[in-house]
Amino acid sequence: MTTIADRLQAVKARIHAAEHNARRTADSVLLLAVSKAHPAASLREAFEAGQRLFGENYLQEALNKQQVLGDLDIEWHFIGPIQSNKTQPIAQHFSWVHGVDRLKIAERLNAARPTDADPLNICLQVNISQESSKSGVLPEDLETLAMAVQGLPHLRLRGLMAIPAPTSDIELQHKQFRMVRELFTQLKAKGYMLDTLSMGMSEDYAAAIDEGATIVRIGSAIFGPRPRAETVMAQP
Numbered sequence: 001m002t003t004i005a006d007r008l009q010a011v012k013a014r015i016h017a018a019e020h021n022a023r024r025t026a027d028s029v030l031l032l033a034v035s036k037a038h039p040a041a042s043l044r045e046a047f048e049a050g051q052r053l054f055g056e057n058y059l060q061e062a063l064n065k066q067q068v069l070g071d072l073d074i075e076w077h078f079i080g081p082i083q084s085n086k087t088q089p090i091a092q093h094f095s096w097v098h099g100v101d102r103l104k105i106a107e108r109l110n111a112a113r114p115t116d117a118d119p120l121n122i123c124l125q126v127n128i129s130q131e132s133s134k135s136g137v138l139p140e141d142l143e144t145l146a147m148a149v150q151g152l153p154h155l156r157l158r159g160l161m162a163i164p165a166p167t168s169d170i171e172l173q174h175k176q177f178r179m180v181r182e183l184f185t186q187l188k189a190k191g192y193m194l195d196t197l198s199m200g201m202s203e204d205y206a207a208a209i210d211e212g213a214t215i216v217r218i219g220s221a222i223f224g225p226r227p228r229a230e231t232v233m234a235q236p
């Protein structure tokens with residue numbers, strides 16, 4: 001039987017191989033384990049196998065797991081779509097938010113971030129495949145948003161996040177990730193102090209690393225196929 005620990009090791013080995021192929025420094029890519037729809041026991045298993053960064057998409061599900069796993073030193077990343085009425089708990093209970101794509105959300109997160117906490121780390125989600133996604137800021141509006149977010153004192157703008165249209169075409173994977181990297185490079189050239197490119201999932205992280213990803217967000221390759229939501233709710 002393949003365990004979560006086995007799959008985690010296999011993913012890490014593939015990340016190292018991709019870093020090596022791209023002539024990047026070993027361990028320059030962080031692994032964010034995407035645990036949505038998996039029970040807290042699976043996160044605990046991954047934590048015991050050495051995983052510390054976890055990404056969750058749904059607020060209530062995440063808060064439940066945070067409670068059950070309160071004894072573990074986990075860094076929590078919110079990676080789901082953000083509704084404006086959920087910004088307060090998100091700003092209080094996470095270290096990172098990856099999906100910020102409009103100023104109103106950023107302002108609400110800034111206002112709700114506890115002042116005694118470190119600034120909330122933010123990635124702006126960019127939409128580089130408009131036909132398949134409605135979320136993400138369009139490339140032409142990115143700099144305006146970056147400038148405004150940069151000015152919010154309780155947020156720390158770290159970089160960009162993208163969810164390109166899924167494809168098994170490796171060339172197309174590269175092309176999409178390259179577009180995100182180019183936007184990232186342009187912002188840095190304009191003086192933005194960015195260090196994070198959050199891109200790459202179970203099916204395309206090798207290409208993402210080749211194009212400069214610094215955080216890959218991986219779910220099913222670590223935890224297996226996602227169970228139905230009802231099952232998760234029944235077993236915390």
Ligand SMILES: *Cc1c(COP(=O)(O)O)cnc(C)c1O
Nearest residue numbers: 034079201202217218219220221
């Ligand atoms: C679910 C999800 C992932 C992980 O997807 P897998 O294909 O299971 O690796 C990564 N990023 C986001 C934003 C997600 O919603």
